[in-house]
Every structure is written in structure tokens, then in C-alpha cells.
Amino acid sequence: MVTHEDIQGALRGVIDPELGVDIVELGMVDDIVIDGGNVTIKIALTIAACPMRDQIETDVVRRINSIQGVDDVTINIAAMSKSQRAALMEKARLRARENAIATMVSPTTRVIAISSGKGGVGKSSLTANLAIALDDLGYKVGLLDADIWGFSLPRILGVLDNRLEAGEDRKIEPIVAYGIELVSTGLIIEDEQTALMWRGLMLSKALEQFLRDVRWSKDLDYLLVDMPPGTGDIQMALGRLLPQAEMIVVTTPQKAAQKVAARVADMARRSFMPVLGVIENMSGFTTEDGRHYKLFGEGGGQELAAQIGVPLLAQIPLDPFLVEGGDTGRPVAKFHPDGPAGSAIREAAQRLVATIPPAEDDSCGTRMDLIAQRLADLEAARS
Ligand code: ADP
Numbered sequence: 001m002v003t004h005e006d007i008q009g010a011l012r013g014v015i016d017p018e019l020g021v022d023i024v025e026l027g028m029v030d031d032i033v034i035d036g037g038n039v040t041i042k043i044a045l046t047i048a049a050c051p052m053r054d055q056i057e058t059d060v061v062r063r064i065n066s067i068q069g070v071d072d073v074t075i076n077i078a079a080m081s082k083s084q085r086a087a088l089m090e091k092a093r094l095r096a097r098e099n100a101i102a103t104m105v106s107p108t109t110r111v112i113a114i115s116s117g118k119g120g121v122g123k124s125s126l127t128a129n130l131a132i133a134l135d136d137l138g139y140k141v142g143l144l145d146a147d148i149w150g151f152s153l154p155r156i157l158g159v160l161d162n163r164l165e166a167g168e169d170r171k172i173e174p175i176v177a178y179g180i181e182l183v184s185t186g187l188i189i190e191d192e193q194t195a196l197m198w199r200g201l202m203l204s205k206a207l208e209q210f211l212r213d214v215r216w217s218k219d220l221d222y223l224l225v226d227m228p229p230g231t232g233d234i235q236m237a238l239g240r241l242l243p244q245a246e247m248i249v250v251t252t253p254q255k256a257a258q259k260v261a262a263r264v265a266d267m268a269r270r271s272f273m274p275v276l277g278v279i280e281n282m283s284g285f286t287t288e289d290g291r292h293y294k295l296f297g298e299g300g301g302q303e304l305a306a307q308i309g310v311p312l313l314a315q316i317p318l319d320p321f322l323v324e325g326g327d328t329g330r331p332v333a334k335f336h337p338d339g340p341a342g343s344a345i346r347e348a349a350q351r352l353v354a355t356i357p358p359a360e361d362d363s364c365g366t367r368m369d370l371i372a373q374r375l376a377d378l379e380a381a382r383s
Helices: 004-011 052-065 082-101 123-136 192-212 233-241 255-270 300-308 320-328 340-355 365-382
Strands: 029-035 038-045 072-079 110-116 141-145 175-177 180-183 222-226 246-251 275-281 312-316
Touching: 004 029, 004 038, 004 052, 038 052, 052 072, 110 123, 110 233, 110 255, 123 141, 123 180, 123 222, 123 275, 123 320, 123 340, 141 192, 192 233, 233 255, 246 255, 246 300, 255 275, 255 300, 275 300, 275 340, 300 312, 312 340, 320 340
Parallel strands: 038 072, 110 222, 110 246, 141 180, 141 222, 246 275, 275 312
Antiparallel strands: 029 038, 175 180
């Protein structure tokens, strides 16, 4: 049974890219009609012909479709009335003030959490290499290591000896590795001893700090988040702090891995985080003379994808270059882009962009002018 709550929860993840506030809070969701598995949503935009309409519409459809039990979504777009517009501006203004410090991640940045049921399936290796492949496609990418105590991104990206530093305003500058903005606990702690001290202090706060206090570039197209394995606090916190986040689940072809991965996807759904797809890693090994070995079984990725009703985005084969690249800080997507893993990862990045294209920067000027004018009017009226 699909409920209004499910729909509202999912819609709270659709952020108006210009205002940085979700469409429910902005009062843009006019009406929700649920008829079995058919959902009809009426959305009021400030201006119906706004080019951003497409993006809001596709985001709504993707999110609603990720709710179990939904078969079909119809979106009706209408223009806001004058009073609706005034209320929206008021909300946006209030939120702009309250939220100035909420996170430093731009509302136009696509946030993709990369999760797995258990450790060792290659989640971090894939996250780092996907970031590189997206950068090579011309997108600006950030990488947040939310695997707070299992961090491995600094090594994979060859910046193990770098340390994060804060500027005068106490904001932390990300380390840039191969063009990717990176933040990780591995770039803070000095040794195991300090790690222990930080442990109690920071664990619950680390993700929040990485989102609030790091000066992520405003024009990041994608922020990939390397999640700790399994379900837990970090997964909940991410959904709360960045409601626009969506998830990719990494698994191996093994059936046992698939089961635990399904739990992660289930938890994501319950916190209204859509699952974009599954990536299967370690999908067999092909020798130089063309013999193929299914070292970790087969079919786990496809089955998981079918089970949770999302596409299988990619199958990444075993590749010794990936291991070597991870140890030496020379990621395979950069240094062996045409090898088995490198080429599969590059294809995965392309599919990812097709599935979740970067936010439109082609916003409507007139709408922006209108918003600026209204905000100025409201400000003037108050003072
Ligand atoms: P996780 O983040 O899931 O714990 P890692 O990315 O740390 O996993 O990978 C675990 C190990 O498996 C690493 O040594 C990594 O180099 C190796 N690995 C991951 N994916 C592949 C692959 N496609 N081919 C070969 N080795 C891989």
C-alpha cells in the first residue's frame, strides 16, 4: 500500500536547484492522488515554462518510482498563483537564513552514496575510479569518504601523506587528487594513537563536519560518498543532511553478498533514498588467452537488481591493475583506462550520467530575477 507519507517523504528529496529547498517545504506540491499503484501529483512551479521544469519533473518521477508498490506516476504541472508565489519566496528566504550553515554542498550538486552490504567487495575502489571517470567526462567531482574508520580513498588516490587544513574562517579545504576534491578521516589523523582519540569525539559528527565545514566547490556536478559497509547511523545521517542523495549498491556475483546488499537497499528506501542501480564487482576474470573464470560465482548483481527493481548499471571484472593501482595511488581508470576494469568503469560512469544527469545550469533568468526582486521586496518590507 502506497501512502501519502511515502510520497511526501520521497518528494522531500527533490530540491529546487535555485532555491536549495525541497519542493514540499516550498509548497510546490499542490495535490497527491493515490489510486492503487497509480500516483498523480500536481506540482506548481513559479513559472510553468521554466526550463528547470524538466529537471524537477524527472527527479520527481525517479523518486516516486523508487517507492515499492508504485506502478505509474503522472505529473501535472501548473503555474503558481500570486499568493502561492509570495508564500514560496517567504519560505525560501527564511530557509536561506537558517540553512546558511546547514551544509556547504550546493543544492545543484548531485549526491550519490555508494554502499555495500559488507566490506571487501570493492566499494571504495569503484567509488574512487568512478570519480576519476566522471572527471574525465568533463564533470566536476567531489569525493567524501564517509567510511570514517575504514577509510581507503587517500591511498587509492595517492594522497596518503596530505593533510586537510582549515582556512581563517575555519572552513576546511578539500585535498585535490587527480582533479577530484577529496575529504577523508585518513587525511586528518596522524597515527593510530590519534585515531583512538578522535574516535569517540568524532564518529557521529564526522559526516556532519565534512558536509558543514568543508569548502566544497559551488559548481560540483557530482559528490560521491563512499559509505561504510552495512546499514547504520551514517546512512541515516546522510539522508537527513542531504535529502537529495541517491544510492548505488555494490555487490559481488556471490549469492551471500547479494543478501546483505539487499538489506542496505531496503534501508535506503525506508529513509526515502532512491536506489539508482546496482554495480556488480569482481565479475569473473579473463586470462590473456581469453579463458574466463567465474571466481566469485555469477548472477548476484543481476538478481539483486531484479529483487529491488533497479537496473544493473555495470559488471566490473577482476583486474590485477585495479589492485596494483589501489596500492600505488595510480587509479586504474586513469592509468589503465582501456584495461578490463578501466573500460568497464568508464562505461559505468557514462550510464550513471545518463541515469542522473547533472543539474541544469540553464535556469530561467526571468525566474531568478523575479526571485531576487521578491526577496528584496520582502527584505525592504521587514526593515
Ligand atoms: P571495500 O571498499 O568494499 O571494502 P575495497 O575497494 O577496499 O573494498 O577493495 C577490497 C580489495 O579488493 C582491494 O584490495 C581492491 O584492490 C580489491 N579489488 C576491488 N575490486 C577489484 C577488481 N575489480 N579486481 C581486482 N581487485 C579488486
